Amino acid sequence: MKVLVINGSPKGKGSNSYKLTKAFLEGMELGVGSMEGEDPVWVEEIQVNRLDLKPCLGCFSCWNKTPGQCCIQDDMKQVIEKLLWADVTIWSFPLYYFTVPGGLKNLIDRQLPMILPFMVEREDQVGNGSHPTRYDMSGKKTVVISTCGFYTAEGNYDGVRSLFDHMSGKDRYTAIFCGQGELFRVPELSQRTDEYLEYVKEAGREFTEGSISETTKAELDKLLYPREVFESLADASWGIDKETGKKASDGQIFTKQMAALYQKESYSGKDKVLEMYYTDVDECYQIVLGKEGSRVLTDGFQTFTTRIETPFTVWHSIAVGEIRGDEALMKHLYKVKGDFDLLLNWDKYFGSATSETGKGEENGDTGSEENGNGSSQGIHTPQKATNMNIMLIPWIVFWVAVSIDGFMGSLISIAACVLVPVFFYQNKKTFYDIISGTLVTGFSMAVLAGAPERIVVPLAYLAFGIMWTITCFGKIPLTAHYSMNNYNGESALQNPLFMKTNWILTLMWGILYLLTPIWTYFIMATKVGSLISAINSILPIFMGVFTAWFQKWYPAKIARG
Numbered sequence: 001m002k003v004l005v006i007n008g009s010p011k012g013k014g015s016n017s018y019k020l021t022k023a024f025l026e027g028m029e030l031g032v033g034s035m036e037g038e039d040p041v042w043v044e045e046i047q048v049n050r051l052d053l054k055p056c057l058g059c060f061s062c063w064n065k066t067p068g069q070c071c072i073q074d075d076m077k078q079v080i081e082k083l084l085w086a087d088v089t090i091w092s093f094p095l096y097y098f099t100v101p102g103g104l105k106n107l108i109d110r111q112l113p114m115i116l117p118f119m120v121e122r123e124d125q126v127g128n129g130s131h132p133t134r135y136d137m138s139g140k141k142t143v144v145i146s147t148c149g150f151y152t153a154e155g156n157y158d159g160v161r162s163l164f165d166h167m168s169g170k171d172r173y174t175a176i177f178c179g180q181g182e183l184f185r186v187p188e189l190s191q192r193t194d195e196y197l198e199y200v201k202e203a204g205r206e207f208t209e210g211s212i213s214e215t216t217k218a219e220l221d222k223l224l225y226p227r228e229v230f231e232s233l234a235d236a237s238w239g240i241d242k243e244t245g246k247k248a249s250d251g252q253i254f255t256k257q258m259a260a261l262y263q264k265e266s267y268s269g270k271d272k273v274l275e276m277y278y279t280d281v282d283e284c285y286q287i288v289l290g291k292e293g294s295r296v297l298t299d300g301f302q303t304f305t306t307r308i309e310t311p312f313t314v315w316h317s318i319a320v321g322e323i324r325g326d327e328a329l330m331k332h333l334y335k336v337k338g339d340f341d342l343l344l345n346w347d348k349y350f351g352s353a354t355s356e357t358g359k360g361e362e363n364g365d366t367g368s369e370e371n372g373n374g375s376s377q378g379i380h381t382p383q384k385a386t387n388m389n390i391m392l393i394p395w396i397v398f399w400v401a402v403s404i405d406g407f408m409g410s411l412i413s414i415a416a417c418v419l420v421p422v423f424f425y426q427n428k429k430t431f432y433d434i435i436s437g438t439l440v441t442g443f444s445m446a447v448l449a450g451a452p453e454r455i456v457v458p459l460a461y462l463a464f465g466i467m468w469t470i471t472c473f474g475k476i477p478l479t480a481h482y483s484m485n486n487y488n489g490e491s492a493l494q495n496p497l498f499m500k501t502n503w504i505l506t507l508m509w510g511i512l513y514l515l516t517p518i519w520t521y522f523i524m525a526t527k528v529g530s531l532i533s534a535i536n537s538i539l540p541i542f543m544g545v546f547t548a549w550f551q552k553w554y555p556a557k558i559a560r561g
């Protein structure tokens with residue numbers, strides 16, 4: 001498949017729109033690569049800003065004196081050759097004054113030698129007639145990819161649409177129009193923009209299979225950020241103080257952009273004050289996180305909820321993804337004072353505030369013109385979460401039921417273990433869910449086979465304790481498999497602070513259950529033996545309270561430095 005990219009941005013390869021085009025091309029390569037017998041994608045690129053391209057003289061000599069040949073000797077001859085060569089032409093450009101940039105318009109005008117002088121009626125009823133093409137252009141496809149500066153593409157692309165409706169024919173081109181284009185050059189926002197680019201890539205893949213699916217179109221139609229977030233980000237990015245008109249410092253711009261990303265949905269009933277002290281530049285700002293949004297204070301400071309003391313360079317490196325925030329914290333590259341909860345739930349407060357708005361009054365507009373029924377492989381498949389109860393329930397049922405009645409208790413425990421797989425429809429299974437079900441079934445069978453409860457029950461506690469303790473010698477302590485759900489899922493496993501906290505807690509719980517069989521064995525010989533499970537729940541209740549406190553206290557202690 002021969003693809004011609006015409007990049008009409010004066011920024012050349014540094015263009016935002018070109019980033020989308022590159023992603024689309026990657027997708028096309030994937031799509032074509034998966035098709036048997038299909039030629040690979042062969043891409044030719046034209047950077048309009050590098051061409052020697054003079055404006056059309058309007059002399060019509062390409063129609064009458066030298067049909068098909070322009071009288072101007074410049075690079076347009078090669079451009080026309082490439083347009084004729086390509087199976088697919090991708091027009092990539094920024095929106096300038098609601099249409100294409102001047103350089104590209106120049107190139108479009110210079111296509112005059114490609115059409116014949118005669119007037120014909122158009123089949124698609126666009127406008128009031130057209131000129132037939134000089135060359136056979138049937139079978140060739142057109143893609144239009146563009147970003148614009150406003151928060152949405154909606155309502156901004158009427159001029160571009162009209163141009164391509166006339167040029168390529170209504171419904172005869174595929175378009176991706178994206179608002180908030182300048183965000184594609186902001187590394188701090190790459191999490192969201194990369195996500196968007198993944199959908200553009202998917203669109204490219206689907207295009208090679210016929211057309212972009214409705215699911216992908218819907219994703220491309222979503223705003224990168226909600227309007228107010230984007231506009232605050234954009235305003236801050238110019239580095240000019242809105243009130244004074246003076247140049248703002250890097251620290252101030254950065255803090256304002258951070259504040260713009262605040263998600264007011266995370267508001268928990270009380271304003272929070274995040275104080276940022278950039279130690280290397282000796283600048284301090286406060287971000288007040290309120291119900292209606294955030295505001296940055298440069299003076300008149302309030303009592304802070306959380307204060308982060310960091311070199312500006314470190315915080316900036318974290319923001320652009322050069323270092324992980326948790327890793328930097330473990331290395332004591334910055335300190336956190338006050339409430340640590342804000343840092344633990346950073347993504348909740350400042351995560352990528354994507355807009356769920358569909359195509360409508362508020363959204364970006366993909367407007368893919370071809371009607372797509374193509375398949376979508378969905379970029380994000382929802383992840384199931386693990387559930388510690390699935391691991392615990394067989395044990396608890398066994399300890400309670402068997403200590404009351406050995407026979408019936410064993411049967412009930414086996415029934416509980418048999419039910420475990422049912423929960424895997426909704427939850428992600430772990431190795432410990434499986435091993436727990438298996439071990440408890442084994443212990444229950446032993447009781448049914450006549451083994452004394454006084455031996456089997458303590459043994460079950462011991463096995464449980466060993467299962468916990470042993471994981472402290474491996475890579476992931478047992479509790480981490482479950483508590484990661486509350487800390488960004490599997491990415492929490494990369495967080496050294498999270499892992500260390502879980503390691504300590506797993507070890508403590510493991511030791512508790514390694515010791516439990518000792519007193520269990522003796523108590524079971526007494527009159528209160530049938531109450532052993534109730535007695536054995538006293539210490540875990542205290543441990544539970546301790547765990548809840550420790551998992552907040554310990555990271556905060558490290559953060560204070």
Ligand SMILES: Cc1cc2nc3c(=O)[nH]c(=O)nc-3n(C[C@H](O)[C@H](O)[C@H](O)COP(=O)(O)O)c2cc1C
Binds near residue numbers: 094156
């Ligand atoms: C001269 C000029 C005119 C522009 N006109 C518009 C416009 O009419 N509507 C809009 O939303 N953005 C407009 N923009 C913003 C650009 O479309 C936006 O910054 C785009 O992402 C730049 O893309 P590029 O990096 O591919 O060149 C304009 C920018 C410039 C420099």
